[in-house]
Amino acid sequence: MAQPALIPADKLRTWGSAIFQATGMATNEADVCADVLVDSNLRGIDTHGIYLANLYARRLKIGLMNPKPNLTFEKRRAAIGVLDGDFGLGQWITYEATRHAMELAKDAGIGVVAVKNSNHFGAAAYYTQMMARHDMIGLVMSDGECDVVPFGGREKFCGTDPISLCVPADKQPWFCMDMATSEVAFGKVRAAAEAGKTIPPNWAVDRNGNPVTDAKQAYAVVPMSGAKGYALGIMIEILSSQLTGMPFGPHIIRKFDDWDNKSFLGHYVQAIDISAFCDPADFRKRIDRMFTELKAIPTAPGFNEIMVPGEPEERRKAERSKTGCPIRAEDVALLTRLGADLAVPFPA
Amino acid sequence: MAQPALIPADKLRTWGSAIFQATGMATNEADVCADVLVDSNLRGIDTHGIYLANLYARRLKIGLMNPKPNLTFEKRRAAIGVLDGDFGLGQWITYEATRHAMELAKDAGIGVVAVKNSNHFGAAAYYTQMMARHDMIGLVMSDGECDVVPFGGREKFCGTDPISLCVPADKQPWFCMDMATSEVAFGKVRAAAEAGKTIPPNWAVDRNGNPVTDAKQAYAVVPMSGAKGYALGIMIEILSSQLTGMPFGPHIIRKFDDWDNKSFLGHYVQAIDISAFCDPADFRKRIDRMFTELKAIPTAPGFNEIMVPGEPEERRKAERSKTGCPIRAEDVALLTRLGADLAVPFPA
Helix, strand or coil, X not given: CCCCEEEXXXXXXXHHHHHHHHCCCCHHHHHHHHHHHHXXXXXXXXXXXXXXXXXXHHHHXXXXXXXXXXXXXXXXXXXXXXXXXCCCCHHXXXXXXXXXXXXXXXXXXXXXXXXXXXXXXXXXXXXXXXXXXXXXXXXXXXXXXXXXXCCCECCCCEECCCEEEEECCCCCXXXXXXXCCECCCHHHHHHHHHCCCECCCCCEECCCCCECCEHHHXXXXXXXXXXXXXXXXXXXXXXXXXXXXXXCHHHCCCCXXXXXXXXXXXXXXEEEEHHHCCCHHHHHHHHHHHHHHHHCCCECCCCCCCCCCCHHHHHHXXXXXXXXXXXXXXXHHHHHHHHHHCCCCCCC | CCCCEEECHHHHHHHHXXXXXXXXXXXXXXXXXXXXXXXXXXXXXXXXXXXXHHHHHHHXXXXXXXXXCCCEEEEEECCEEEEECCCCCHHHHHHHHHHHXXXXXXXXXXXXXXXXXXXXXXXCHHXXXXXXXXXXXXXXXXXXXXEECCCCECCCCEECCXXXXXXXXXXXXXXXXXXXXXXXXXXXXXXXXXXCCECCCCCEECCCCCECCEHHHCCEECECCCHHHHHHHHHHHHHHHHCCXXXXXXXXXXXCCCCCCXXXXXXXXEEEEHHHCCCHHHHHHHHHHHHHHHHCCCXXXXXXXXXXXXXXXXXXXXXXXXXXEEECHHHHHHHHHHHHHCCCCCCX
């Protein structure tokens, strides 16, 4: 297998933005979308990284995504708004939703924006970190493609339904949770199947709802911790889609497979302004004390240290900011072809 | 082992309220606290039920809980308030916090109340259901006594940290999640130890952080799904305690064991007014459609049906409303003694 190419983040960002501009997007919107993708590469969440530019460009080209969306924001109450994304890129739409949520929160102390008519927004942590940088606690959820059986069921119902929350700290790393509510992402099962490896019995089930260890037999993944992750998944589906009447679970199209239908994704974006409760500087110091104590806990066998949720990604980002982002050989090939198509050569 | 007594809910409620009044509490406050406890018995969550009256009465008697709290609510922004519970019963304090959160939400679309100087509030679902009855989406979290090791650690840091969310439906059962963020409650491990049973290897660890199957060796329970439940636990600790500077995790006293110190619990109470987004009647029908589809999913081996989160508890409530609530013989003895002490005979 060919080695991944190591490409500096700024080159990927410039290239990504140029690609999106070549599809007809405005410069600032293209910049934001490229930045969200490359930030995932930096943080090591490569499944949400720059290779998605190929998918988006293809969907933009045939009109399933809108390069020039007319975003309309409607403020409904002091702390509530609804943003219609007009089928633009989820990254730009959610960036705007985050801006609006912070605006509401500055005034009302908390702001919630329900997003409709959106697309895949990449990694939720990008937006919650935006809020944490403004001394707000960011919370973002989205529904997504249906890969998870409900507790007790043998057909898929929920998406892997990500939830992210970010809380600023002072000298300690900030808290940044960003997770799927399934036990594992389906991608991990697929990778095990490709590698001919077995999987733990609590990851996935076959078509009959029986747990499988042969990854090739896996039909769906299961909710984390059974009934609990099931409840969290339904919660996220409801908050992301049902406040605005977007499709849920089984009605969400598969973006890599469905080339006939638009995606009608919904997201939930919330900002809590810490200054409504206390001096944000004091708050950050409080969080530091908490994490200092947390990190002083003796480790369990097999661990060298306790990390704050999100800390492994922050470390990877620091490292990849220096070394560049590893892009798999097949993705380099994919993006090189895309670059050739749009006359924006990929910088590999 | 003696059979549990079956006692009608209204008798338990009347008795519980009389007990609390005998400790000096106002009638309406005593009524609310008794109702919260008995509602847990009805829903089958007996660990949060009427037997706690004994604990509370003992703590009230020696001044570790306040029978006549002077609750002070401070509205900080259009959607934000802070409630100082003055060490009253957590049930009364959280009931009031819920009322304030709904008040804020009616106006601003969402309301958040951070609660400080509170005590154990029983089952969080009581308050989120209050909100759902008013066509609001209720969200309640609390920190609690430290029973859970962090991911990678071998000493306790987080509480079991409950989170509840309730969403109204129309003809289908409402969605009511109420769960600890540990893989299991410590009570289950204790019960297995008493019964001399083994436990699954993903429930608990010994003093050295190694997974145990001998329940007697268990020192702490682990977060649900490892790193994910760990993140959720820290999230709940932060939102419940750090906005108001309450103690977290290891600094929270153990209410059954510590007879020298007050509890300084914090809670997070949030109401989303559905009418800020759409007609609540439409919303409830939307949720019905979602749950109708969910329940039509074919079942996995070992299951007879798919239930909405919270549905098992609703069914138990319907049943126990008819049959009465089973109270364990040892709790009958405990509460009979308490009734004798306070001249309010227990109705067994």
